[in-house]
Amino acid sequence: MKYLSSYFTFATAIALLFSFDLSSADEKFVQCLYNYPHITNSISSVVYTQTNSSYSSVLDVSIQNRRFLNITSKPQVVITPLDVSHIQATIICAQRHGLQIRTRSGGHDYEGLSYVAGVSFVILDLINLRGIEVDAENKIAWVEAGATIGELYYKISQKSKTLGFPAGECPPVGVGGHFSGGGYGYMMRKYGLAADHIIDAKIVDVNGNLLDKGTMGEDLFWAIRGGGGASFGVIVAWKINLVSVPSIVTVFQVGRTLEENATEIIHKWQRVAKKFNESITMKANMVRVNSSKSGNLTVEAQFQSLYLGRVDDLIPLMQKSFPELGLVREDCTEMSWIESILYKAGFAKGQSTDVLLNRTQLIGLLFFKAKSDYVRDPIPDIALEGLWPFFYEDEAQDAYIQFTPYGGRMDEISESETPFAHRSGYLFHIQYGVYWQQKGNAAEQRHFNWIRRVYKYMEPYVSKSPRAAYLNYRDLDIGVNNNGYTSLSQASIWGFKYFGNNFYRLACVKTRVDPQNFFRNEQSIPPLISERDRMPL
Numbered sequence: 139m140k141y142l143s144s145y146f147t148f149a150t151a152i153a154l155l156f157s158f159d160l161s162s163a164d165e166k167f168v169q170c171l172y173n174y175p176h177i178t179n180s181i182s183s184v185v186y187t188q189t190n191s192s193y194s195s196v197l198d199v200s201i202q203n204r205r206f207l208n209i210t211s212k213p214q215v216v217i218t219p220l221d222v223s224h225i226q227a228t229i230i231c232a233q234r235h236g237l238q239i240r241t242r243s244g245g246h247d248y249e250g251l252s253y254v255a256g257v258s259f260v261i262l263d264l265i266n267l268r269g270i271e272v273d274a275e276n277k278i279a280w281v282e283a284g285a286t287i288g289e290l291y292y293k294i295s296q297k298s299k300t301l302g303f304p305a306g307e308c309p310p311v312g313v314g315g316h317f318s319g320g321g322y323g324y325m326m327r328k329y330g331l332a333a334d335h336i337i338d339a340k341i342v343d344v345n346g347n348l349l350d351k352g353t354m355g356e357d358l359f360w361a362i363r364g365g366g367g368a369s370f371g372v373i374v375a376w377k378i379n380l381v382s383v384p385s386i387v388t389v390f391q392v393g394r395t396l397e398e399n400a401t402e403i404i405h406k407w408q409r410v411a412k413k414f415n416e417s418i419t420m421k422a423n424m425v426r427v428n429s430s431k432s433g434n435l436t437v438e439a440q441f442q443s444l445y446l447g448r449v450d451d452l453i454p455l456m457q458k459s460f461p462e463l464g465l466v467r468e469d470c471t472e473m474s475w476i477e478s479i480l481y482k483a484g485f486a487k488g489q490s491t492d493v494l495l496n497r498t499q500l501i502g503l504l505f506f507k508a509k510s511d512y513v514r515d516p517i518p519d520i521a522l523e524g525l526w527p528f529f530y531e532d533e534a535q536d537a538y539i540q541f542t543p544y545g546g547r548m549d550e551i552s553e554s555e556t557p558f559a560h561r562s563g564y565l566f567h568i569q570y571g572v573y574w575q576q577k578g579n580a581a582e583q584r585h586f587n588w589i590r591r592v593y594k595y596m597e598p599y600v601s602k603s604p605r606a607a608y609l610n611y612r613d614l615d616i617g618v619n620n621n622g623y624t625s626l627s628q629a630s631i632w633g634f635k636y637f638g639n640n641f642y643r644l645a646c647v648k649t650r651v652d653p654q655n656f657f658r659n660e661q662s663i664p665p666l667i668s669e670r671d672r673m674p675l
């Protein structure tokens with residue numbers, strides 16, 4: 139009898155324990171958010187669980203690559219914070235209840251790492267944190283992480299016609315991911331990267347503390363300007379220096395097919411584009427087209443350019459240093475800097491700048507995969523000629539290979555100034571990309587196969603040891619924190635490609651600010667721990 143009663147007590151205790159445990163980790167997580175002290179705005183209006191009717195639309199709205207639209211790994215909860223306290227609560231409660239966090243600003247990550255994870259996780263989506271304050275007089279701005287570069291350009295143009303910012307081309311890209319990974323556009327040769335113009339930042343760390351430049355420590359402030367934000371905390375806002383732009387700039391895009399001597403022109407481009415006056419950035423974008431003469435397939439090199447000056451100065455410069463292109467006045471258009479942003483984003487002349495505020499883009503309806511490379515010495519003509527047939531394959535219908543010249547300001551910044559190590563010594567940067575529309579695994583494999591073969595083919599002609607890559611062109615092919623573990627030696631495979639010798643320093647910063655490796659993903663910086671102490675991913 140005595141045994142029996144103690145047995146019942148024990149059983150009751152177990153039952154109680156189990157019934158308590160029946161509420162799942164995500165329910166407990168949500169309860170934790172609701173009970174979190176010091177919440178400023180009500181948090182209950184920004185918490186989307188899987189049963190909420192708005193869950194899918196909130197999740198999908200910033201998915202910019204159809205490869206990740208219908209995948210089964212979905213977050214338990216999406217939180218769209220209205221203020222810092224919501225971020226702090228999410229970070230603390232997620233740790234307490236064993237959920238990982240993925241932070242999303244614009245959702246442009248090429249491998250979807252801001253919203254896909256093969257584990258139980260929640261998304262902190264900063265779409266509501268997108269305030270921008272431009273102080274034109276002092277040429278500075280505060281930009282919240284969930285703002286897009288299009289919104290930033292728009293706000294700058296409302297205040298001044300002669301201020302701009304050297305970030306990317308595609309307006310819906312988020313400043314949270316873009317600036318923390320480097321961020322470049324048509325003013326890179328004149329002004330360097332977006333990250334080079336960050337003068338302060340606000341970040342919430344793993345303990346829920348809101349830090350700025352003064353309190354986060356120099357090493358963390360260094361790390362988030364090119365080392366990616368996702369390994370270190372949640373970036374709330376950036377303070378940036380704006381740059382001067384002339385009131386009139388000149389744009390042009392001229393195409394030359396193989397029949398029009400594209401190979402010879404690229405031969406010359408490789409030798410001059412890095413040395414042009416830094417006010418000229420001329421990309422060479424290779425795509426497949428139908429030859430207007432024969433109707434056969436051919437490759438067209440599109441020379442896409444911005445000149446921070448007038449056409450009258452540009453033409454003689456081009457005639458002198460790049461006559462092979464045969465640029466004429468009629469190819470060129472003068473416009474304001476903000477109009478050049480619209481032009482580069484593909485909007486028709488005369489479009490209102492309001493389109494920069496549109497966060498939706500049609501590209502999100504396509505499947506997409508990309509890779510990147512860096513080039514130190516010109517690619518021989520014979521190698522280019524071997525590259526062109528790749529464009530005639532079925533998978534290359536919507537493929538591109540884009541060369542972006544370095545030089546100018548990029549030559550003046552040392553490799554260790556920020557984690558973005560790819561500076562002097564490079565002639566240009568390559569991006570390979572392929573889009574497709576067919577659903578399914580077979581189509582995906584065919585297009586993956588195409589771009590991987592191109593990448594393999596290019597190996598002899600690009601940077602080596604390491605074969606450098608651009609973090610913002612995220613590519614999980616170059617290595618992941620796999621086997622369920624993050625270890626320094628595994629991570630160094632991709633880490634040296636993205637960051638060169640800065641990788642080790644990034645791991646040191648990580649060790650100081652997040653030693654337990656809470657903020658992690660397939661390519662996050664691991665803390666320095668012994669192999670035996672590896673953290674499950």
Ligand SMILES: Cc1cc2nc3c(=O)[nH]c(=O)nc-3n(C[C@H](O)[C@H](O)[C@H](O)COP(=O)(O)OP(=O)(O)OC[C@H]3O[C@@H](n4cnc5c(N)ncnc54)[C@H](O)[C@@H]3O)c2cc1C
Binds near residue numbers: 243305310314323611
């Ligand atoms: C159509 C298109 C055009 C592009 N054009 C350019 C270009 O011209 N120049 C260029 O340099 N790059 C370009 N990119 C690449 C772009 O810079 C990167 O994809 C960048 O990381 C996107 O930032 P995001 O905030 O939109 O992405 P997200 O997917 O939201 O985030 C990217 C990464 O940063 C992390 N992250 C995001 N926000 C935060 C935050 N607040 N705190 C901490 N971590 C955060 C995410 O977790 C993820 O790991 C382009 C990409 C696309 C798809």
Ligand SMILES: *[C@@H]1O[C@H](CO)[C@@H](O)[C@H](O)[C@H]1NC(C)=O
Binds near residue numbers: 185187192
């Ligand atoms: C869905 O979540 C939002 C944000 O928390 C909330 O405002 C809304 O009432 C929820 N809708 C339903 C049907 O539960």
Ligand SMILES: *[C@@H]1O[C@H](CO)[C@@H](O)[C@H](O)[C@H]1NC(C)=O
Binds near residue numbers: 204207208577
């Ligand atoms: C995703 O699923 C929906 C509904 O099942 C379907 O209509 C849509 O075509 C799918 N999209 C992709 C990209 O597979």
Ligand SMILES: *[C@@H]1O[C@H](CO)[C@@H](O)[C@H](O)[C@H]1NC(C)=O
Binds near residue numbers: 397398399
């Ligand atoms: C291509 O180059 C050849 C030889 O240099 C030249 O004769 C020809 O006119 C060029 N073609 C075009 C379309 O520029």
Ligand SMILES: *[C@@H]1O[C@H](CO)[C@@H](O)[C@H](O)[C@H]1NC(C)=O
Binds near residue numbers: 416451
């Ligand atoms: C580049 O051109 C501008 C005028 O467009 C000139 O002011 C500047 O000095 C030139 N830079 C170099 C390095 O020649």
Ligand SMILES: *[C@@H]1O[C@H](CO)[C@@H](O)[C@H](O)[C@H]1NC(C)=O
Binds near residue numbers: 427428
């Ligand atoms: C090129 O030609 C093919 C076959 O004739 C045609 O289907 C395709 O639409 C053409 N592409 C362009 C860009 O004109």
Ligand SMILES: *[C@@H]1O[C@H](CO)[C@@H](O)[C@H](O)[C@H]1NC(C)=O
Binds near residue numbers: 431432434
């Ligand atoms: C077009 O392609 C066909 C088949 O490859 C080839 O025989 C023909 O010479 C090409 N025409 C031109 C003008 O290049």
Ligand SMILES: *[C@@H]1O[C@H](CO)[C@@H](O)[C@H](O)[C@H]1NC(C)=O
Binds near residue numbers: 496497498499500
């Ligand atoms: C935003 O852009 C998308 C894609 O181009 C378009 O379909 C949509 O109509 C635009 N929205 C607005 C409000 O202009």
